[in-house]
Amino acid sequence: MLVSELVRRTSVPLATVKYYLREGLLHPGRRITPRSADYDETHVRRLALLRILREVGGIPVDRLRALVEASEDDRLSVHDMFARATDAMASPPPPPGPHREEAQALADEVIETAGWSGVREHSANRRKLAATIEVLRDRGEVDERGLHFYAEAADRIARAEIASLDQDKDRADLLEDMVVGTVVYGELLSVLRRLGEENHSTERFSDRY
Amino acid sequence: MLVSELVRRTSVPLATVKYYLREGLLHPGRRITPRSADYDETHVRRLALLRILREVGGIPVDRLRALVEASEDDRLSVHDMFARATDAMASPPPPPGPHREEAQALADEVIETAGWSGVREHSANRRKLAATIEVLRDRGEVDERGLHFYAEAADRIARAEIASLDQDKDRADLLEDMVVGTVVYGELLSVLRRLGEENHSTERFSDRY
DNA sequence: ACTCCCTGGATAGTTGTGCTGTCTAGCAAG
DNA sequence: CTTGCTAGACAGCACAACTATCCAGGGAGT
Numbered sequence: 001m002l003v004s005e006l007v008r009r010t011s012v013p014l015a016t017v018k019y020y021l022r023e024g025l026l027h028p029g030r031r032i033t034p035r036s037a038d039y040d041e042t043h044v045r046r047l048a049l050l051r052i053l054r055e056v057g058g059i060p061v062d063r064l065r066a067l068v069e070a071s072e073d074d075r076l077s078v079h080d081m082f083a084r085a086t087d088a089m090a091s092p093p094p095p096p097g098p099h100r101e102e103a104q105a106l107a108d109e110v111i112e113t114a115g116w117s118g119v120r121e122h123s124a125n126r127r128k129l130a131a132t133i134e135v136l137r138d139r140g141e142v143d144e145r146g147l148h149f150y151a152e153a154a155d156r157i158a159r160a161e162i163a164s165l166d167q168d169k170d171r172a173d174l175l176e177d178m179v180v181g182t183v184v185y186g187e188l189l190s191v192l193r194r195l196g197e198e199n200h201s202t203e204r205f206s207d208r209y
Numbered sequence: 210m211l212v213s214e215l216v217r218r219t220s221v222p223l224a225t226v227k228y229y230l231r232e233g234l235l236h237p238g239r240r241i242t243p244r245s246a247d248y249d250e251t252h253v254r255r256l257a258l259l260r261i262l263r264e265v266g267g268i269p270v271d272r273l274r275a276l277v278e279a280s281e282d283d284r285l286s287v288h289d290m291f292a293r294a295t296d297a298m299a300s301p302p303p304p305p306g307p308h309r310e311e312a313q314a315l316a317d318e319v320i321e322t323a324g325w326s327g328v329r330e331h332s333a334n335r336r337k338l339a340a341t342i343e344v345l346r347d348r349g350e351v352d353e354r355g356l357h358f359y360a361e362a363a364d365r366i367a368r369a370e371i372a373s374l375d376q377d378k379d380r381a382d383l384l385e386d387m388v389v390g391t392v393v394y395g396e397l398l399s400v401l402r403r404l405g406e407e408n409h410s411t412e413r414f415s416d417r418y
Numbered sequence: 419a420c421t422c423c424c425t426g427g428a429t430a431g432t433t434g435t436g437c438t439g440t441c442t443a444g445c446a447a448g
Numbered sequence: 449c450t451t452g453c454t455a456g457a458c459a460g461c462a463c464a465a466c467t468a469t470c471c472a473g474g475g476a477g478t
Binding site for chain 2: 435436437438439443444445446
């Protein structure tokens with residue numbers, strides 16, 4: 001299909017499609033004449049994916065590029081591809097404060113206790129966890145049991161999510177499922193958590209003025 | 210204390226402090242001369258809170274204002290204050306697509322099934338949930354059992370969080386605990402979830418190339 | 419052959435957000 | 449009376465994500 005039809009099918013504005021092509025988020029169409037190219041279903045799907053990751057996940061364009069590159073690099077094993085995708089989805093941690101090392105040690109311990117030996121030494125989320133614990137630590141004592149409670153809850157959820165991936169799909173589809181799952185089910189979970197908080201807070205505080 | 214000391218204590222740049230004052234995020238200091246004002250611990254705490262909400266939660270300034278206004282409005286009961294805070298922390302839902310109504314019905318059903326009768330009819334998160342379900346729906350059939358699974362997980366977490374709030378604090382401290390908890394434990398949870406995904410995905414896919 | 423419309427590519431401009439810097443003029447302490 | 453700091457007004461900036469304009473080249477229909 002021509003670019004005009006791609007635009008019509010996806011309702012992504014032409015200027016934006018061109019921008020994504022420029023930025024390398026969308027692979028070029030197959031040249032049919034020097035002045036036109038043929039786009040196909042992979043372009044439609046890619047655009048839909050990019051829109052979800054931007055609008056639901058709020059992932060900035062330069063990290064989307066990392067995601068796309070991981071998906072297109074056939075030399076990577078599936079779990080290396082996932083690892084890169086996981087890194088790309090984590091926002092960079094803020095610059096370390098004075099308690100970062102202590103927080104990192106605690107973060108590593110939480111990961112250890114959760115039994116997550118499959119987490120890489122240099123996983124972006126390992127550092128992000130330390131940064132988050134540091135924020136907590138700056139506000140007072142960190143409740144270690146609380147940390148393990150969250151880790152257990154996260155483990156239950158993550159386990160179910162990975163188990164639900166369809167082993168038989170090809171790598172691009174698998175990555176797409178994984179990435180969309182992380183982002184939109186992540187959003188789902190936080191919305192549900194806030195709803196739960198709203199419910200339990202009215203239950204607990206409805207008598208106080 | 211003078212503004213210079215406030216700046217020193219919080220390491221927030223003077224220009225930023227002035228900006229927050231202008232925007233109504235930080236209450237003015239007590240005037241001591243026409244050209245100087247006295248700031249106190251409430252200003253230090255407020256600045257720390259604003260920084261966390263901005264840097265960890267990524268909450269934009271205009272929603273921070275709504276949060277601050279809820280905290281300062283003494284006519285509000287605690288649960289009304291929480292309700293406003295909850296709304297302020299939810300990003301506005303994207304414009305509805307063709308399946309929004311259907312998604313809203315499903316969202317309401319999920320909330321009902323979770324037993325969350327304390328969730329307001331017009332809670333921002335109720336609409337956010339529908340919007341998120343709509344995204345899922347646009348990618349294929351929505352798995353209702355999956356939805357309930359997430360709702361249960363969210364309920365367990367939210368229940369523990371609300372239970373851990375200290376009933377005896379005053380309203381401003383209570384709101385601060387609640388808001389910081391929502392934001393930073395929310396971040397903690399998503400980081401842990403991604404770590405769990407990384408672990409389980411390497412466990413499951415480490416043999417595939 | 420001629421006109422029309424659409425194309426890819428280059429490049430410049432716009433919008434929104436969150437600051438950041440500069441300027442002014444008023445005190446107040448030494 | 450100089451020096452240092454202040455509040456307040458306001459303009460400017462950096463970044464991200466688009467968005468708009470312009471250009472010249474085809475191909476399709478006539």
